[in-house]
Each structure stands twice: as C-alpha cells, then as structure tokens.
Amino acid sequence: MLTFTTNSRTDRIPAEERARVLADPGFGKTMTDHMVRIRWTRDGGWENGDLLPYGPISLDPAASVLHYGQEIFEGLKAYRHEDGSIWSFRPQANAERLQRSARRLALPELPTDDFVESIKVLVDADQDWVPDYGTGETSLYLRPFMIASEAFLGVRPANEATYYVIASPAGAYFSGGIKPVSLWLSTDYARAGDGGTGAAKCGGNYASSLAGQVQAAEYGCDQVVFLDSSTHTYIEELGGMNLFFVYRDGRLVTPQLTGTILEGITRSSILQLGSEMGLTVEERRIPIQEWKDGVASGEIAEVFACGTAAVVTPVGTLKWDGGECTVSTEPGEATMKIRETLLDLQYGKTADTRGWMQRLV
Ligand SMILES: *Cc1c(COP(=O)(O)O)cnc(C)c1O
Numbered sequence: 001m002l003t004f005t006t007n008s009r010t011d012r013i014p015a016e017e018r019a020r021v022l023a024d025p026g027f028g029k030t031m032t033d034h035m036v037r038i039r040w041t042r043d044g045g046w047e048n049g050d051l052l053p054y055g056p057i058s059l060d061p062a063a064s065v066l067h068y069g070q071e072i073f074e075g076l077k078a079y080r081h082e083d084g085s086i087w088s089f090r091p092q093a094n095a096e097r098l099q100r101s102a103r104r105l106a107l108p109e110l111p112t113d114d115f116v117e118s119i120k121v122l123v124d125a126d127q128d129w130v131p132d133y134g135t136g137e138t139s140l141y142l143r144p145f146m147i148a149s150e151a152f153l154g155v156r157p158a159n160e161a162t163y164y165v166i167a168s169p170a171g172a173y174f175s176g177g178i179k180p181v182s183l184w185l186s187t188d189y190a191r192a193g194d195g196g197t198g199a200a201k202c203g204g205n206y207a208s209s210l211a212g213q214v215q216a217a218e219y220g221c222d223q224v225v226f227l228d229s230s231t232h233t234y235i236e237e238l239g240g241m242n243l244f245f246v247y248r249d250g251r252l253v254t255p256q257l258t259g260t261i262l263e264g265i266t267r268s269s270i271l272q273l274g275s276e277m278g279l280t281v282e283e284r285r286i287p288i289q290e291w292k293d294g295v296a297s298g299e300i301a302e303v304f305a306c307g308t309a310a311v312v313t314p315v316g317t318l319k320w321d322g323g324e325c326t327v328s329t330e331p332g333e334a335t336m337k338i339r340e341t342l343l344d345l346q347y348g349k350t351a352d353t354r355g356w357m358q359r360l361v
Contacts, residue, residue, distance in 0.1 A: 002038065002048050002114045004121045009033045009053035015128075022131050025138065025169035027309065032126035032140070032167045036118045039149075040108045042159040049114075051121050054166065060151035064158045070148035071203045072101040075308050076265075077139040077170065078123045078360055080130045081348035086123055086361040088142070089308075089346050091116050093265045098144065101200040106157035107146055116358070118144065122165050123360045129169055130361075137172040137311070137343065173310040178331050178339075180316030181305070183225045183238070184216035185288065187321060190229035191239060191260075198236075198260035205262075209239035221319055223305070227288060228260060234285045236260060238305055241313065242267040245286065245294070246302035246334045252279040255286055266306040266342070269356070273341055279334070291318060295325040302332030304339075312339035 012033045013021075021030045031054050038049040065071050074094045078086050095115035102109045110118075119142055123130065131138035144165045148158030189212040191205055192198020198205060209224065216224040225243065228234040235255050237243055242264040245253045252274040257263055275281045294300030295318075303315040314331040317324055344350040345357065 001111075001117065002046060004036070004049040004051055004117070006051045006121075006125070007053065008051070008125065011053075018128065022129070022135075022138075022169055025131065025171040027170050027173070028141065028168050030168060032122075032129040032169070034122060034125045035167075036122045036165040038110070038114070038118065038163045040161045040163070046108070046110065046114065049118060049121070051125055057162075057164070059149065062151040062153055063147070063149050064152060065147040065149065067153065068148070068155060069202070069204045069207070070105055070107060070158055071145065072098060072105050072107060073143060073145035073201055073203065074098050075201075076119075076142050077308060077346070078119075078130050078142060078167075079139050079346050079348070080133045082133045084133070085348075085359055086127060086130050086140075087346075087348065087357045087359050088119065088123075089358075090265050090269070090356050091119060091358050093268075094144070097201060097263065097265070098146070101202060102146065104197055104200040105202055107148065107161050110146070110163055115144065118163070118165050120360050122167055126167055127361050129167065131169055131171075133347065139170050141168050141170040141309070143167065170309070173313070178314060178336075180314040180328060180331060181222040182220070182317040182319060183223050183315055184212075184219045184221035185318060185320035186212040186215065186224050186226055187232060188212070188215065189224075189226070191226045191236070193229040194260065196260065199257070199262060201262060206239065213239055219319055221317075225318070228258070233287050233289075235288055235291065237262065241305040241307035241310065243315070244270065244304050244306065245291070245300055246279075246304075246332060247294070248299055248301045250279055251282055252334070253282045253284065253286060256283040258285070264307055266308060266311065269342065270306055270312075270338055272354070273338060277334075277337065277341075292323075292325055295327045300327055302335045303327050304332070304335040311342060
C-alpha cells in the first residue's frame with residue numbers, strides 16, 4: 001500500500017470563515033484546506049502520495065489532458081454521524097468504478113485500498129469541514145480525479161498521470177423543500193454512443209452533455225434526458241443522474257446497463273433497497289413512448305432521478321418537441337421512502353446491515 005506524506009497548510013482558512021461557509025455551503029463553491037496528490041509514471045508505477053495545501057496545480061501547456069481529454073473522476077460524500085465520527089458510502093464501489101473508467105480511458109488503475117486511503121487522509125486533515133450531524137442533508141463532497149499529465153502532443157496514452165482528491169462542503173440539494181424537477185427530452189444530442197465512453201465517468205461525457213443541458217434550460221427545464229444514440233428510442237439517463245420509474249403495480253424499473261449508461265452506485269443501491277422493500281425490480285430497455293403512455297394511462301405512478309450529489313430527485317414533467325406530460329406535481333411515496341432509507345443509512349440513523357458504510361475518521 002502507498003504511504004502519504006503530510007504537508008499541512010500553515011495558513012488554514014480561519015475558523016470564522018469556515019463557519020460562514022458551512023452555514024450555507026451550496027454545492028462545489030468552496031474547497032477545503034488540503035488536497036491529495038499521487039503521481040504515476042509508466043516505468044515507475046504509482047509513487048507515494050502527498051497531502052498538500054489546496055491550491056492551483058502547475059501543468060505544462062502540452063499536458064495531454066488539455067488536448068485530448070484523457071481524464072476521469074469520481075464523486076462521493078463524507079457524512080458526519082451523531083457521535084461525531086465520519087463515514088462514507090460504499091467507497092470501494094467508487095474505487096472499482098474509477099478502475100473501470102481508467103481502463104476505458106487508457107489511464108492507470110489505482111488500487112482500491114490506495115483510493116480509500118487517499119480519501120481518509122484528506123478527510124482526516126480537513127475533518128472540521130465535514131458539516132455537523134443534524135444540519136440537514138449536508139456532507140463533505142469528495143472529488144477524486146485523474147489526469148494525463150505528460151507533456152506530449154502525440155496521440156497515445158500518456159506515460160505520466162496524476163491523481164488528486166479535493167473536497168468541498170455540500171448543502172441540501174433542495175433548499176426550499178423537495179420539488180419535482182422538469183426534464184427536457186433531447187432529440188438533437190446524445191451523451192454517449194455504442195462503443196464510446198458512456199459507461200466511464202469521464203469529463204468528456206459531461207462536456208458532450210452541456211449543449212443538451214443549455215437547450216433544456218431554453219425550454220424552461222431543469223435537466224436534460226438522453227435517448228440511446230443508435231435508435232433514438234430507449235431512455236438512457238440524465239447528464240449526471242440515472243432514472244427510475246415506479247409503476248402502480250409495484251414494479252421499480254430502470255434502464256439496463258447497455259454500455260452507454262453510467263453505472264451509478266446510488267442506482268445499484270436502490271435496486272437492492274427496492275427489492276428489499278418488496279418492489280419488483282426490473283432492469284431493461286425502456287422505450288420513451290412507454291413513459292408518455294404510462295403517464296397518460298396512470299400505469300406509471302412515479303419517476304425519479306438518482307445520483308450521489310442529489311441522492312433521489314423526484315421528476316415531475318417531461319417536455320419534448322411538441323408536447324409534455326406530468327406524472328405528478330408532488331414527490332411520490334415510493335420515491336420518498338427510498339430517499340429516506342438511503343439518507344438514514346448514510347447519516348447512521350439506521351443500522352448498516354449491508355456493510356455499505358465505511359468509517360473514515
Ligand atoms: C456519476 C454519475 C451518475 C451517478 O452515479 P452515482 O454513483 O450514483 O453518484 C449517473 N450518471 C452519470 C452520467 C454520472 O456521471
């Protein structure tokens with residue numbers, strides 16, 4: 001296992017300023033005092049890591065990430081429990097996904113233990129930035145990422161890469177109560193194609209989703225939903241969240257993983273929780289017409305999106321070129337039950353019988 005050298009910051013953000021940030025953290029606006037860095041070279045492999053003062057990184061302008069987008073990332077949270085301890089949710093799953101993303105983007109794989117340790121090192125150093133228990137859905141959002149840092153303009157996998165972890169306190173995604181979001185059905189754009197990088201968590205997928213997101217905003221929608229790029233028929237996911245449908249007959253349905261959908265850890269957890277709650281879970285291809293028809297007939301009772309940042313987000317309206325349908329103007333019962341079950345686990349309010357929680361500090 002790698003070891004980490006600590007270079008603590010001597011000019012930490014003053015406690016009063018930190019308290020001001022923690023009182024209303026928003027999302028991703030303020031970074032904590034430190035960051036973790038691990039360097040890799042093709043010849044030498046992973047070097048030991050460093051905990052460093054948070055700050056700008058110096059990168060050669062020829063670094064291949066800046067030209068060819070060889071970059072991957074992760075997103076997970078650290079939660080404060082009532083006794084002051086700090087935990088994360090299934091971090092090994094994030095480590096394994098980062099390894100899968102690395103294989104797809106021809107980047108090196110960071111071993112699971114080193115990934116988890118890198119997070120522990122940062123959260124331990126910056127534990128004062130983890131919001132208090134009982135302050136709502138607050139957490140410390142952790143962003144591990146890896147870039148091709150070799151200075152070389154030729155097109156091939158870089159021989160040098162750098163992994164970092166940064167952290168930022170996060171407030172509740174919904175500040176004024178939970179309200180269903182509206183989605184724009186994109187028919188002009190896809191986020192991923194067959195054989196592409198849709199199943200990898202890489203910056204490029206987000207870059208390609210942004211034009212669709214801009215279009216969604218122009219049509220007055222909160223988020224964009226993408227269809228499969230080959231037939232424009234099947235529902236895939238949002239720019240950064242997976243989708244679920246709750247049927248009146250007790251089925252919980254989500255698009256199956258076809259290689260163009262990101263395998264969300266929230267998604268896989270909900271599939272398990274849903275089945276434990278007695279719902280009949282189905283992973284299959286879902287035609288977009290089924291959404292429209294199911295809402296019209298009342299067969300579909302609830303729609304929600306899920307991901308680490310917003311946990312579970314009720315979906316109200318789907319808009320497309322020429323029409324719209326609204327499944328509900330209020331969050332659904334199953335949606336809220338799944339949401340609460342996940343949050344109660346993450347904040348340690350219910351016993352972790354599945355071995356999903358890992359103590360960090
Ligand atoms: C990260 C991500 C998700 C959600 O994954 P979680 O592990 O649940 O946070 C869903 N879709 C895309 C495209 C993503 O990048």
